Amino acid sequence: GEDVEQSLFLSVREGDSSVINCTYTDSSSTYLYWYKQEPGAGLQLLTYIFSNMDMKQDQRLTVLLNKKDKHLSLRIADTQTGDSAIYFCAEKGTNFGNEKLTFGTGTRLTIIP
Amino acid sequence: DGGITQSPKYLFRKEGQNVTLSCEQNLNHDAMYWYRQDPGQGLRLIYYSQIVNDFQKGDIAEGYSVSREKKESFPLTVTSAQKNPTAFYLCASRVAGGGTPREQFFGPGTRLTVL
Numbered sequence: 146g147e148d149v150e151q152s153l154f155l156s157v158r159e160g161d162s163s164v165i166n167c168t169y170t171d172s173s174s175t176y177l178y179w180y181k182q183e184p185g186a187g188l189q190l191l192t193y194i195f196s197n198m199d200m201k202q203d204q205r206l207t208v209l210l211n212k213k214d215k216h217l218s219l220r221i222a223d224t225q226t227g228d229s230a231i232y233f234c235a236e237k238g239t240n241f242g243n244e245k246l247t248f249g250t251g252t253r254l255t256i257i258p
Numbered sequence: 259d260g261g262i263t264q265s266p267k268y269l270f271r272k273e274g275q276n277v278t279l280s281c282e283q284n285l286n287h288d289a290m291y292w293y294r295q296d297p298g299q300g301l302r303l304i305y306y307s308q309i310v311n312d313f314q315k316g317d318i319a320e321g322y323s324v325s326r327e328k329k330e331s332f333p334l335t336v337t338s339a340q341k342n343p344t345a346f347y348l349c350a351s352r353v354a355g356g357g358t359p360r361e362q363f364f365g366p367g368t369r370l371t372v373l
Contacts, residue, residue, distance in 0.1 A: 149300075151300075153298060176360075178361065180364075185367070185369075186366055186367065187262075187264075187348055187350075187364035187365050187366045187367050188301075188348065188350075188364040189364070190361045190362075190363075193361065233300065233301065237360075245303060245306065245316070246362060248293075248300045248301040248302075249300055250298060250299060250300040251300050
């Protein structure tokens with residue numbers, strides 16, 4: 146089945162850029178998503194990218210997609226303490242009829258003052 | 259306000275008891291999902307439903323049951339057959355068909371602890 150992998154932890158100094166990486170195995174992925182989870186809460190969609198795009202920028206967020214290597218990254222510019230959270234990568238394949246997402250393990254981002 | 263509610267936020271049960279987690283949405287979404295979250299394992303799909311009175315097993319359905327009698331409600335029962343039920347449970351919903359990117363919207367979650 147599909148698999149999505151992320152490193153579990155990332156620490157970044159306040160004001161620096163954070164780069165969270167994700168690899169996936171499903172070559173038929175149509176959409177890839179980044180979700181943010183704050184402590185004890187549900188997931189909130191941050192951004193998404195369609196599989197025919199290489200890059201998407203939305204304010205402080207930049208998503209890069211390397212479809213050949215099946216690699217997705219999320220860059221957060223000027224990281225702030227409010228960015229501390231767990232970030233999940235997810236992919237949606239062409240599994241028509243069930244619309245399932247496959248999530249990665251999540252990367253816990255810690256901001257160092 | 260439109261959204262997804264899950265209740266209760268914290269739930270404690272004794273081993274061997276069945277327990278039902280509530281999920282309600284007023285977004286008029288057709289599809290609803292239940293996920294289980296464990297530390298370091300991400301989200302794993304338990305059950306999902308695309309229309310009323312229909313649902314499918316996800317990747318870890320054993321020991322769980324669901325019903326979908328109303329569009330806005332998708333309760334999850336954790337049965338005594340679930341060997342390790344202590345976890346954080348998340349409900350999500352999504353509009354079916356058309357539109358992009360058809361994101362899933364998540365509720366705030368229920369933390370279940372089995373003593």
